[in-house]
Amino acid sequence: MQEYDLVIIGGGPAGLAAAEAAKKSGACSLVILERDRELGGILNQCIHNGFGLHSFGEELTGPEYAKRYIDRIRDLKIEYMLATMVMDLSEDRVVTAMNSENGVFSIRAKAVILAMGCRERPRGALNIPGYRPAGIYSAGTAQRLVNIEGLMPGREVVILGSGDIGLIMARRMTLEGAKVKVVAELMPYSGGLKRNIVQCLDDFGIPLLLSHTVVDIHGKNRVEGVTLAAVDEKGKPIPGTEEFYSCDTLLLSVGLIPENELSREAGIALSAVTGGPLVNESLETSVPGIFACGNVLHVHDLVDFVSEEAATAGKNAAAFIAEETLRSAGEQGPVIPLLAEGGVRYTVPSCIHLLRMPEELKVRFRVGAVYKNAYINVFAGKERVIRRKKMVMAPGEMEEITLKKEWLSEKTDTITVTIEEEEI
Amino acid sequence: MYDVVIVGGGVSGTSTARELSRYDLHVCVVEKMPDVCYGTSKANSGIVHAGYDCTPGTLMAKLNVRGNRMMPKLAKDLDVPFMQCGSLVVCTEEDDRETLTKLYEQGVENGVEGLEILDKDEVRKKEKNIADGVIATLWAPTAGIVCPFTLNYAYAEVAAGNGVEFRFNTEVQDILKKEEGYCLITNLGKIETKVVVNAAGVYSDRMHNMVSDHKIHITARRGEYCLLDRNASDLVNSTIFQLPGKMGKGVLVSKTAHGNILLGPTAVDQHYKEGTMTSAEGLETVLNLVNRSVKNVPRRQIITSFAGLRAHEAGHEFIIGEVEGAPGFVDCAGIESPGLASSPAIGEMVAGIVTDILHPAEKEEYTMSRKGILNPMTLSVADRNALIGENPAYGNIVCRCEMITEGEIIDAIKRPLGATTLDGIKRRTRAGMGRCQSGFCMPKIMEIMQRELSMTPFEITKCGKGSEWIVGTNKDKINVQAGGNAHAGI
Structure with missing residues (x-):
């Protein structure tokens, strides 16, 4: 079994910033395990600007922001493995992973940083009634198709949920030639940043319907339309307020869920509110030596704060590695x-x-x-x-x-x- | 001219095709969708019922009990996920004890083995989350759960391996009686055959009524379900039913063969035979009714909901046999629950009817078993690494929720009757069936399909023509409208 001071699970913004800080704080051997084919995580598909205002004092696109950290990782000669999926994490910090080149392998680490990010809540989790045709996308999936593959998921779009990705995609789809008819939000307020509502909806004349939800999806093979309805204070649709919107695409931006399947297997205590690990002042989870940062810990609005939080986790993990014996002594x-x-x-x-x-x-x-x-x-x-x-x-x-x-x-x-x- | 044309590629049709494939017969399965397993067989509870629900003496009772007995060996032969986890029928009212006893007696009469009435303390030892109001249950150890998709694909693959033809995207529009046999008029031309097997599910009445004056009527009885994440797997160990009513077996709580938890179904009769929509009321009904039998159902773990259509015939009996006045036309209609459990026995029986008509000889060589898509999770680390060494695609995880590798997806595409749609890949491999519901893996699977099937992204569908996922490229409409200026309108 290989041995490392530190294994960082995830090479997105959190993993990168954690790695940099850990290396600078004295962790000797560390490796980032990334399941995608590139470092940078979801930033790679976030081609809009607005990143880095806090960290760099300038407006960067997602890939630009990622590149600054990736360059630092390369300069510091930090090891990373791409297209590598972590299959298992044990309480005693053995990380089991797999890729095409090395097969299944295990690493014993003195410390582990969880930086797996989050996933989008799917349609099914909301129990939206109706058919299940093609044309229902989570906003992030559509974002990947448009921004990385250059493919249009649809022409006429209704968006449910006013989370930031949904707002950003309203603008993106419009710029690429689609008609975004409406953004519906279940809550009486938007779940996204104010600046995104202004820049992505208001500037393009896209209406935002607060306290509304999708109550039916039409179309057996491909989406043909959705029915929206107003909801009461409890979020229940109000009969008589139904309105049909013809569209071929429904984008969902209805929440992000920290992706903690590995954490659960390692016996890490999770918060019922955030879905992320419960952590102490060092961003250390309930399992000593396993730290968490970024969206796997709790969903952030701004990547700048992810980087900041992750740097703290990296520094603390390095300190843990240095002091391990001392700390366990009592x-x-x-x-x-x-x-x-x-x-x-x-x-x-x-x-x-x-x-x-x-x-x-x-x-x-x-x-x-x-x-x-x-x-x-x-x-x-x-x-x-x-x-x-x-x-x-x-x-x-x-x-x-x-x-x-x-x-x-x-x-x-x-x-x-x-x-x-x-x-x- | 075919010897036998089977209309419908669900479990009944393909089980029959598999049974017939051992004979020296020219057999064809005609299916209107682009793949097998697209109707009732894809959206049901996946339960291998023990056989106590059926009225004694009915064909349903006979085929259910026989199908149940055949399933353990069949599942092994066909490499299909199956678990004999047993089932419980719960009773919550003192007044209903009698019904429970009746169910027990009925089961004994049907030849169901191992039935027991358990009191509430005994049940709690088996099922920690049984609802507090449960006072007694009927325990049926022979009940089980099977992956309905895999079973359907396995039947079809064996049949195809033995030479049965499959014609997809082929919809039967009319059936004409000829001097010898029948002529099927389809959207893709005429098909002539000596014998027709009508396994058309909710459309089996339409097929039957084309050749018979003695009309039958199949009602599409919709059932809605909620599916829970595998994280909730510990909720129950066996399949938990409520006392059956006149609309069927009621709402159940069960593990699936892959460790998810399934809640449902409702039962609503409807005319529209394509109406597989869910409804707010239906899903709410499911979520309310499950509380009668099981407590602590974690609603937050719901990852999807869906609806299926049962092919319900008014007499609630399987209609299997050569149609009177239409020699060579064999009905396999009204196959609703316990149709999946009965499917091995249904195939056997229908094939028997067909061979009684055609008297074919057995082939010299055929095989009734198959190997499924290799699941690398079942291998030791050493074997898994040897596999990855040979074929690196098995080291590349595509679906992170279900941990499905590129190797499995390629297998699903390349094997006999391989997948050509995203649904086909999902049902064969489980890629996209997990908690993110294909959000992450869909673009990756599309990439693999483009490569392996030489498709463009615009040809990739969910379930055949009309269900394309991609409608164009960025700014393509802007280009057209503005005469080639890609920046117009921005």
Whole structure:
């Protein structure tokens, strides 16, 4: 069996940034295992711009953003294997993978970083009634066909779900000559970034129907149309509001699911909210030495934050490799749980080992509804340590706070992140 | 002129074709879709029923019990995923105990072995998620689950291997009685034959009524299902039924032969024989009714839903036999549940009727078994690596959810009666059947199809003509409208 300091599963933006940081932090031997034929992950099909504003201070396309990291990986002479599928991950960090060249092989790693990304929620998961004809695509699949293969999935398009990929694809399909008739969104707010609604829908005159869903799909062989209906507060279609839209294509952008089949096999505890692993301040999962970052941990809006988070995971994994013996010898110190309450759906991380916490620690979270002029409150025990007013918070935009170590002590039993709505 | 033309490439037609393929006969299967397994056989529960539901003395009872007994060996011979996991019928009301007992007695009369009535404590030992309201169950250890697609393909491949012809995309529009035999008028010309086997599923009434004055009527009885991710596999161990009603066996909860969980079906009679749509009410009904028999059903694990059509005849009995007044026209109609379980016995019986008419000799050489698509997961690491060394395509995972390799997909395309559509590849290999429902693998499979079948992307379909996935190339319509200026309109 081969042995490495660090195995990184996934060569998308998270895996690349994690590898770079780990190498720079002293991990000697590391390898990235990537199932696709190229590094860069889903960025390769994201040919629109808007990437890198935070990391590089300029607007890059997805492939350009990926290339900057791929160049660094090559400069650092970090090993990677392409077209290589990880088949199994064990609790004691044995990674079993397969490719055409090497067959099935196993690697024993001192640390593992999970960077497998996420997948799109399919039609079936929504139980949308109707026929099952050709012409129903998840938005990302359509994006791949159009942007990489140059193939048009359809001419007249209805999009269900206003996640970012759906919004981006509304614009892309329009630019390539298709007619995007409408984007329907089940929730009373969009799941995507505000800037995408403006640049991808408003600028092209594509209507966004909030609180609407698809209640029927017509066409036995190829999509011939869909029926949309308004929904009530519980998301149930309201009888009498049905409207038929003729189209040959239905694109679905109805949510992303962190892809954690390997994590589950390794016995890693997963969050019921995000579908990703529960992690501590080091982005380490419930299995020591296995770290997680990027969309496999929780779905991000911006790749810049994926890279940042992944670099943290890489650095921490390198530290784990260096200190492994020391750490297993004992002194764990207190562990403080982070509680997501009052409109906060989850936090990453979900607990903090006080001894291992850096002076400042970023905590990311999402809210469960749209808030205007509300406060983010953070309590260390009963003491409020942060109170920050936000003009707008929405489920589609990830929030971030910075915790300072000086606010915490051995006596801190919990840290609570919560939203306080202003009294009107 | 053929000796036998079988109309319909479902399990009944292909099981018959396989049985007939051992004889010195010129046999052809005519199917309107581009592949076998496109009607009732592709959308059902996949259950090998034990045989206690059928009314004693009926053909259904006889063929079900016989089919069930044949299945374990047949599945081995045909290399088809099959598990004899047993089934339970749950009873939730004191008043229904009598019905459960009746079912038991009926099963005994039909010759079903091993039946037992279990009290609630005994059931809980078998099934941890049985609903709290269950007070007693009927346990049938001989029931099982089979992969309906693979069974259908296997029947067809054996038949083809022994020389049976298959004509796809061929729809029978009329059947004319000739002096000797019949002439089938199809969209692709005339086909003459001595004997016709009518295994046309929901259309078997239409075929029958073309040659007989004694009309039959087949109702398309739609059943909707929800399929759960394999992550939910532990929900149940055996197939769990509710007490049967007048519309059939009710809503079941079962593992599939591949470890998914299947919930359904509903039962709605309809005129439209192509109506395989699901409905909001239907899916809701399924999800509500399963709670009567099984608790903790994880709705979040649903990966798809679908509907199938049962070929229901008013008498709820298989109609198998040479049609009166139409010599040489053999019906195999009204094959609804337990049609899949009965299919080995149906093939045997129909072939028997045909050979009684034609008295053929047995071929000198034929084989009734086949090897399925090699599943590398079943190999040891050493064997798997040897395979990849020989054929690197087996090292390349195409469908990440079901872990299906390029080698398996090429096999599905290249084998006899190989796949020509995305559905055909999906049903033969499971690529695209997993939790992402082909989102990731579809472009990759299209690439393999283009290479292996010399197709353009525009010719690749889901299920034959009219179901193309790709309609053109980027900006192609803009070019046309703007006289070649690709940037117009942007």
